[in-house]
Amino acid sequence: xxxxxxxxxxxSKQYRLGSVxxxxxxxxxxxxxxxxxxxxxxxxxxxxxxxxSAAGTSNYVWALQDINFEVEHGEVLGIIGRNGAGxxxxxxxxxxxxxxxxxxxxxxxxVASLLEVGTGFHxxxxxxxxxxxxxxxxxxxxxxxxxxFDEIVHFAGVERYIDTPVKRYSSGMHVRLAFxxxxxxxxxxxxxxxxxxxxxxxFQNKALGKMKEVSSKEGRTVxxxxxxxxxxxxxxxxxxLLVNGKMKTEGLPDDVINDYLLENANHSLEQQFDDTAxxxxxxxxxxxxxxxxxxxxTPNEAMTVKTPINIEFEFYNMMGKTPINTSxxxxxxxxxxxxxxxxxxxxxxNGLYKAVLEIPGDFLNDGxxxxxxxxxxxxxxxxxxxxxxVIFSLEDRRSFTNWHxxxxxxxxxxxxxxxxxxx
Amino acid sequence: xxxxxxxxxxxxxMIISPKVKLFQLNLNEVWRYRDLLLxxxxxxxxxxxxxxxxxxxxxxxxxxxxxAVFLLLFGRIANIPTDGIPPVLFYMSGICIWNYFxxxxxxxxATFVQNASIFGKVYFPRLILPLSTVSSNLIKxxxxxxxxILVTGWVGVKTSHFHIGLSWLLIPVLVFMMACLGxxxxxIISSLTTKYRDFHLLLTFGVQLLLYTTPVAYxxxxxxxxxxxxxxxxxxxxxxxxxxxxxxxxxGELYITGLxxxxxxxxxxxxxxxxxxxxxxxxxxxxx
Numbered sequence: 130x131x132x133x134x135x136x137x138x139x140x141s142k143q144y145r146l147g148s149v150x151x152x153x154x155x156x157x158x159x160x161x162x163x164x165x166x167x168x169x170x171x172x173x174x175x176x177x178x179x180x181x182s183a184a185g186t187s188n189y190v191w192a193l194q195d196i197n198f199e200v201e202h203g204e205v206l207g208i209i210g211r212n213g214a215g216x217x218x219x220x221x222x223x224x225x226x227x228x229x230x231x232x233x234x235x236x237x238x239x240v241a242s243l244l245e246v247g248t249g250f251h252x253x254x255x256x257x258x259x260x261x262x263x264x265x266x267x268x269x270x271x272x273x274x275x276x277x278f279d280e281i282v283h284f285a286g287v288e289r290y291i292d293t294p295v296k297r298y299s300s301g302m303h304v305r306l307a308f309x310x311x312x313x314x315x316x317x318x319x320x321x322x323x324x325x326x327x328x329x330x331x332f333q334n335k336a337l338g339k340m341k342e343v344s345s346k347e348g349r350t351v352x353x354x355x356x357x358x359x360x361x362x363x364x365x366x367x368x369x370l371l372v373n374g375k376m377k378t379e380g381l382p383d384d385v386i387n388d389y390l391l392e393n394a395n396h397s398l399e400q401q402f403d404d405t406a407x408x409x410x411x412x413x414x415x416x417x418x419x420x421x422x423x424x425x426x427t428p429n430e431a432m433t434v435k436t437p438i439n440i441e442f443e444f445y446n447m448m449g450k451t452p453i454n455t456s457x458x459x460x461x462x463x464x465x466x467x468x469x470x471x472x473x474x475x476x477x478x479n480g481l482y483k484a485v486l487e488i489p490g491d492f493l494n495d496g497x498x499x500x501x502x503x504x505x506x507x508x509x510x511x512x513x514x515x516x517x518x519v520i521f522s523l524e525d526r527r528s529f530t531n532w533h534x535x536x537x538x539x540x541x542x543x544x545x546x547x548x549x550x551x552x
Numbered sequence: 553x554x555x556x557x558x559x560x561x562x563x564x565x566m567i568i569s570p571k572v573k574l575f576q577l578n579l580n581e582v583w584r585y586r587d588l589l590l591x592x593x594x595x596x597x598x599x600x601x602x603x604x605x606x607x608x609x610x611x612x613x614x615x616x617x618x619x620a621v622f623l624l625l626f627g628r629i630a631n632i633p634t635d636g637i638p639p640v641l642f643y644m645s646g647i648c649i650w651n652y653f654x655x656x657x658x659x660x661x662a663t664f665v666q667n668a669s670i671f672g673k674v675y676f677p678r679l680i681l682p683l684s685t686v687s688s689n690l691i692k693x694x695x696x697x698x699x700x701i702l703v704t705g706w707v708g709v710k711t712s713h714f715h716i717g718l719s720w721l722l723i724p725v726l727v728f729m730m731a732c733l734g735x736x737x738x739x740i741i742s743s744l745t746t747k748y749r750d751f752h753l754l755l756t757f758g759v760q761l762l763l764y765t766t767p768v769a770y771x772x773x774x775x776x777x778x779x780x781x782x783x784x785x786x787x788x789x790x791x792x793x794x795x796x797x798x799x800x801x802x803x804g805e806l807y808i809t810g811l812x813x814x815x816x817x818x819x820x821x822x823x824x825x826x827x828x829x830x831x832x833x834x835x836x837x838x839x840x
Contacts, residue, residue, distance in 0.1 A: 136564075144838060154748070221837070225568060225675035228834040233569030240566075242674055249670045251595055253602040262595055265588035266674055294602070 132237070134318060134350050135200040135223070139232035142193040142218050142374075143172070192218045193229070194374045205344045205351040207365035207382055209358070209389050214371040216354045217322055223352065224320050238317030238350070241267055252296035256287060256306055259295050263310045277313045284335075285309035305332055312339045319343060322354045340364055358386050358463050381535045383496070390462035391497045391522055398422075398521055409515050410444070414504045417443040417481060419518045421500075424490075433526040434541055437490040442502055442518070443483045452507040453477045455484045462497035462520075467539050474508050491543035494536060495525035581677045588676060592684035597691055611695040615651065619644045626769045635771040637801050638707050641700075646768035648700050649730060649796045652693040653789065654759055656734025659685040661741035661755055664836050671837060678833040679826075682739050686731050693727065700800070719806075722799035726792050729811075729818055733788065736821035743828040746836040767793055772807075785810070788817035 145156075160170055172189050193215045200206050208216045221227045223234065224242030249266040250259050260281055264274035274281075282291055285305040287298070295303060321340065341364055344351045355361050361368055361382055368385035370377045370392075378388045399420040402408030409416045423430070424437040432438070446453065454474040459467045470486055502515045525536070582589075601607040622643040626632045634642035660682040664671070667681055744751040766789045767775075775781040784790055791810030798806045 157747075221672075222568060226672055227837045228570050229568065230570055233567055235564030236566045236568065237564055240675075249674075251599055253599045254595060258595070258598070262588075262591045265585070265591045266670065266676060268585075268674075268676065271587040271591075 132202045133199050134202050134237045135198075135234065135352075137196055137198050137232070137234045140193055140196040140219070140222065140229045140234060141191055141231040142215075142222060142227075143230040144190055144192050145172075146188050146190060191374050193222075193371075196232070196371075196376050198369060198376065198379065200350055200352070202350055203344070203348045204367055205340075205353060205365045207361035207368035207385075208352065208354045208371065209356070209361060209368060209385065210371035215374040216371055218374075219371070220320050220322050220352065220354055236318065239268070240318045240320065241311075241314045241316035242320035243267075243311045243322065250295055250303070250307060253294055255294055256282075256291040256298070260306065260310055263307065264314075267311060267314055268316070269314060273315075274310075281306075281309040281313050284312060284339075301332070308332075308336055312336070312343070316349070318350045318352070320352045337364065358390070362386060362463065383535050387462060387496045387522070391520070398519065400519060405445075409518075410513055413446075413448045414513050415445045415447065416502075416515060416518075417445060419500075419502070419515070421519055421521045431524050432521065433524045434493060434495050435490045435526050436523070438488045438521075440486045440488065440500060440519075441483060443481060444504060445481050446477045446479055448479070448512075450476055450478050453512070454505050454508050456503040456505050456511075457486050458501040458503075459488075459493075460499055460501065461539060462499060465539055467493065467498070471505070471508065492540060493523055494538055494541040495523050497522040578677055578679075582679055582683070585676050585680050589680050589684045589687065592681065593688040593691070596684065596688040608695055611692050612699050615644060615647050615696050615699060618647050622647070622769055632770045633774055635773055635797075635803055637797070637803055638711065641704055641707055641801055642771075642797070643769065644700050644703055645797050645800055646793055648693070648696045649726070649793055650763065650766065650768045650789075651696060652689060652727065653730045653734045654763075655689045655692060656686050656731060657738045657741075657759065658755065659689060660735055660738025661745065661752070663739065663742040664746045664832070665742070665749075665752070668837070679829065682735055682742070682829075685738075686735050689734075690727075690731070704801075717802055719799040719802060722795065726796045726799060729792055729814060732818045732822050733792075733814075736818060736825040739825040739829045740821070743825070743832040743836075746832055762787070762789070766790055771797075788814040 156172065160172065163170060196215075196219065198206075208219065210216050218227075220242065222229050223236070224240060226242075249263055251262065254262065257278075260278060261271065261274050265271065282288055285302070285308070287302050287306050290298060290302060295306070298306070337360060340351065340353070343349050344364070351364075353361065353364060365382045367380065368382040369379040370385050370389050372392070377392075378385050399418070401418045402416055405415055419442045420440075422439040422441055423432045424439060425432070430436075440457065442455075452474050453476075454472045456469065456471045458469045461467060472484060497520065499517045499520045502518045504512045506512050527536075597608075601610070604610065606613070619640060623639055626643070627634070627639045663678075663682050663685070671678065741751050741755055765784055765787050767784065772781075772784070772790060772794050775784055791807045791814045795806055795811055797803075
């Protein structure tokens with residue numbers, strides 16, 4: 130086990146909502162009065178869980194509550210969660226731009242944070258001047274920057290503009306230069322927040338590649354916040370999910386991402402559309418139901434990778450005699466397509482039809498999946514496309530193995546695989 | 553468990569916790585970031601005059617016009633004596649040192665509010681910014697001081713009255729005191745304004761009032777035997793401005809006790825300022 134470089138204990142952060150005015154002055158005075166008498170801050174008790182969509186009764190919310198975690202040297206920890214889950218607050222505390230209300234964090238090593246690239250870029254200064262200024266803000270010395278200057282400019286690809294004020298830069302060039310500076314920092318711990326959301330595809334790849342290099346080759350610790358699940362999956366060695374300021378799960382990126390995606394999904398195995406007016410469909414076809422039926426012996430048995438599953442849906446054909454087939458796409462929650470199955474084309478009259486697809490047990494890997502269904506005219510033209518018709522997840526079950534980490538692969542089929550003695 | 557706790561407290565390079573020491577200057581850290589300080593100074597200087605034709609000449613224009621107005625207002629209309637110093641020099645020297653104080657104060661008092669976007673994104677010792685403001689204003693002061701020397705030379709040629717003496721050695725000390733006073737007051741106000749902007753509004757007319765209670769447009773000797781003289785004497789700026797004139801022009805009075813009084817005030821203000829700044833810098837992002 131390698132050295133622990135960050136350890137957070139019971140980290141909490143309280144925010145006061147609403148605007149600052151005479152009301153907050155009254156609270157400040159009250160707080161000072163409590164403090165004067167040696168009592169605890171009275172407003173620490175009233176905070177509520179931070180659910181941004183539910184109106185609360187108190188003006189105080191906990192943006193973070195009792196966060197505990199450890200990060201080892203060389204790890205890349207991904208932090209995921211919905212907007213307002215507390216990810217950025219956590220990074221802000223780690224990068225010391227604000228303080229926790231309670232708890233503490235111990236850190237070993239130099240920390241540099243990239244909460245936003247291009248911090249402190251001054252529009253009137255040239256690219257060259259800004260590289261130095263920005264580098265210094267991020268904690269580099271003039272000498273360090275001077276040594277890496279050419280590399281930075283080359284990485285950003287703005288050689289031609291380096292002596293032009295950055296206000297003349299395109300926004301892309303601005304970001305490239307800024308990320309170039311940031312990418313050449315040499316801290317032991319790098320904190321990164323959503324920097325990859327900007328820039329073109331080519332640049333995003335470059336940035337991701339650089340981050341990977343930083344962590345794997347140079348052995349630095351990275352904390353990475355993103356909504357880009359594939360980036361988290363590819364870069365991180367571990368992930369943690371925040372929900373309303375609390376830590377929900379922590380572990381391997383795939384598992385945590387799965388948890389996150391499932392949480393956001395409408396997690397029901399069966400959908401029944403009784404009202405034909407609102408049922409998915411159009412004037413040609415309309416769905417009646419959509420369900421995932423695990424082929425289990427007892428109704429409450431868990432759905433695992435070993436469970437055979439039937440996917441069934443019912444639909445009305447309202448076009449009269451038409452050659453129709455159905456198409457079903459099974460995708461992982463990270464949007465990888467597992468397969469696309471199509472039925473035979475059949476001449477269907479008006480009426481209610483039921484389609485069933487059987488997925489054998491011991492075929493899919495564990496994790497969350499969603500299904501897209503299409504009704505197709507003569508295997509050529511889509512009549513109706515029902516996106517994310519149903520979402521389900523499979524639990525892991527393992528036999529004959531002592532391997533307990535994430536089983537890789539999109540599918541996990543049990544093909545005949547035998548060892549026999551030949552001599 | 554006990555042992556684990558000890559481990560936790562001792563073995564980290566840095567601990568982030570809501571408990572902060574009351575007085576923590578972290579001058580080491582400021583020193584480590586000295587390059588940043590210089591770059592901020594450079595930025596301030598360059599950015600201020602981008603796309604202007606006269607550039608730093610603007611620093612010269614302001615004291616010239618103010619001196620002209622003072623000459624008319626206080627010299628001709630109000631007929632206030634100038635301690636036997638040629639009025640041009642009297643006013644200009646006062647304005648020169650006053651300007652330094654004023655620009656230090658107003659610029660540092662905006663530290664938190666103006667730089668919120670940078671402060672919210674990265675950590676560096678926050679004190680760097682007010683320090684860089686004071687330093688970049690020193691450039692402005694130097695330019696104005698150069699003007700003052702030129703004007704003094706010109707007046708000297710005309711009146712054949714020169715003053716170069718040991719008292720000039722006092723000038724850097726006085727400028728340093730002004731810097732500390734501006735910085736101290738500035739960071740107090742900037743700490744207060746993070747939550748309640750009222751103090752910023754207070755500052756704008758406060759500075760104006762302060763100018764009138766400071767012997768910039770009149771000598772302290774003019775107030776002698778007047779009932780309100782004692783009130784002016786409470787102003788820690790007064791001895792500095794008077795001594796600056798004495799040091800530079802060689803006439804007027806040197807108030808040693810007054811200077812000591814100022815130094816004491818400055819130390820207290822600076823101490824309180826750092827105390828408040830320390831407390832605010834940790835969480836100001838939540839309230840600014």
